[in-house]
Amino acid sequence: MKKNQIIFLHILYWLLSFIRTVIMAKYYYGNGNLLVDGTYFLTNFVCFYINYFFVVPQFFDINKLYKTLIGFFISVCIFVMTRYFMQEFMMPLFFGIRNYAEGTTFFHYFFDNIYYSSTIIFTSTVFCLIKLFSQSEKEKYELMEEKKNAELQALKTQINPHFIFNSLNNIYSLVYQNSDKALPALEELSQLLRYSTKDLEKDFIQLDKEVGYMESLIALEKLRIKNPELILFDKDIKNPKLSISPMLLVPFVENAFKHGDISGKGMELKVSDDNGRLHFYLRNSKKQRMKDFSSGIGIGNVKKRLQLIYPDKHWLEITETEDTFIIDLKIDLHTNNPGK
Numbered sequence: 001m002k003k004n005q006i007i008f009l010h011i012l013y014w015l016l017s018f019i020r021t022v023i024m025a026k027y028y029y030g031n032g033n034l035l036v037d038g039t040y041f042l043t044n045f046v047c048f049y050i051n052y053f054f055v056v057p058q059f060f061d062i063n064k065l066y067k068t069l070i071g072f073f074i075s076v077c078i079f080v081m082t083r084y085f086m087q088e089f090m091m092p093l094f095f096g097i098r099n100y101a102e103g104t105t106f107f108h109y110f111f112d113n114i115y116y117s118s119t120i121i122f123t124s125t126v127f128c129l130i131k132l133f134s135q136s137e138k139e140k141y142e143l144m145e146e147k148k149n150a151e152l153q154a155l156k157t158q159i160n161p162h163f164i165f166n167s168l169n170n171i172y173s174l175v176y177q178n179s180d181k182a183l184p185a186l187e188e189l190s191q192l193l194r195y196s197t198k199d200l201e202k203d204f205i206q207l208d209k210e211v212g213y214m215e216s217l218i219a220l221e222k223l224r225i226k227n228p229e230l231i232l233f234d235k236d237i238k239n240p241k242l243s244i245s246p247m248l249l250v251p252f253v254e255n256a257f258k259h260g261d262i263s264g265k266g267m268e269l270k271v272s273d274d275n276g277r278l279h280f281y282l283r284n285s286k287k288q289r290m291k292d293f294s295s296g297i298g299i300g301n302v303k304k305r306l307q308l309i310y311p312d313k314h315w316l317e318i319t320e321t322e323d324t325f326i327i328d329l330k331i332d333l334h335t336n337n338p339g340k
Contacts, residue, residue: 001134010127017044036099039086047079047117048124056128072121079117080110167192170224181223188220199246207278207333208240211271213250218269221257230266238273242333245309251302252282252327260284260325276334282327286320306331 001009021044022037051071055078059071087099088109100109167189174182192213199205215233222228249271256267265285272279299318306314310331319326 001130006127006131006134009130013123013127014045017041033097035091035095035097036087039091040083040099043079043083043086044120046082047075048120048127050078051075051121051124052128052131056125057132060125060129075121075124076114076117079120080113083113083116084109164189164193167220170221174224179223185220185223188216188223192216192220202246204243205246206240207237207242207244207273210244210246210249211235211237211240213247214253214269214271217250217253217257221262226263227266231262232266232268234270236270236272239276242273242276242278244278244331244333245305248302248305248309249280249329251299252280252329255299256282256284256325259287261287273333276332278329278331278333280327280329280331284325286323286325 018041021041022034055071055075059067059074061067084106092098171182171185171189174185199209218231218233222231225231253269256262260267262284267284268282270279270281303316306316313332315330317326317328319328
């Protein structure tokens with residue numbers, strides 16, 4: 001329950017309590033005394049918040065009944081002393097009237113007021129427990145969010161070094177072969193690094209940027225393979241401003257280039273969106289003796305991030321045969337806020 005809802009609940013309770021205790025007693029039942037009823041209402045108010053702010057937080061313990069009983073006894077004493085001071089000391093002193101008959105013993109007064117104090121103490125305790133429960137739930141939620149953000153940040157930091165390492169290996173191979181493609185490859189890598197260092201810190205980026213990562217990666221990889229025309233990339237992005245977690249799709253493509261037989265049998269990649277639903281499809285052939293295509297850091301990383309960021313909002317199917325690997329991923333991007 002939110003703070004403003006709790007405040008509204010308090011205001012409503014005291015408004016109804018004032019109507020019942022003071023207004024109705026005087027004007028509906030016709031047997032009330034505004035001074036007596038007003039001091040009784042004030043006693044309830046004082047006892048309610050002393051119990052609410054101090055007694056319950058200090059003494060209420062569901063596992064230690066004796067502490068709870070001690071707290072109840074303290075609240076009863078506070079109620080009795082407050083009411084006695086107002087009605088049996090201040091009222092006779094200033095107005096010449098009292099609530100109880102003169103000569104009433106304090107022992108009788110105390111036990112008679114256990115009944116009257118119990119209702120207000122019970123109500124105050126319930127209100128306090130609602131507040132404490134709401135605070136506890138809020139703290140749990142904040143801790144979960146902090147843990148989630150920390151885990152996401154850790155997963156992101158895994159992606160970048162892994163990606164850079166593989167790209168540098170590719171460029172090293174071109175340099176070793178004295179290929180004239182080495183310099184363009186370095187330029188593509190620098191472009192990718194500019195993207196990743198700026199956007200990995202964000203929670204979400206625009207979909208067209210994520211697609212741009214893939215295009216730059218494909219351009220980089222095409223420089224080193226023998227048959228770049230075998231890489232088929234089909235994109236149909238209707239809403240490029242949709243937001244997506246950065247580097248969520250790129251690891252699939254990077255993994256395909258690292259472990260797939262791209263030069264020999266190519267790769268098919270499709271990216272599209274329809275009414276906020278992203279569809280990512282990737283199919284490529286596996287290299288010989290590649291037993292577990294999905295065991296790399298990139299794939300496992302993406303699975304964890306999908307569970308954290310898009311629980312119940314994504315559908316991922318990985319089909320792996322002896323010679324083919326297929327990724328079929330759908331994500332509902334409606335829930336993302338591009339401004340985050």
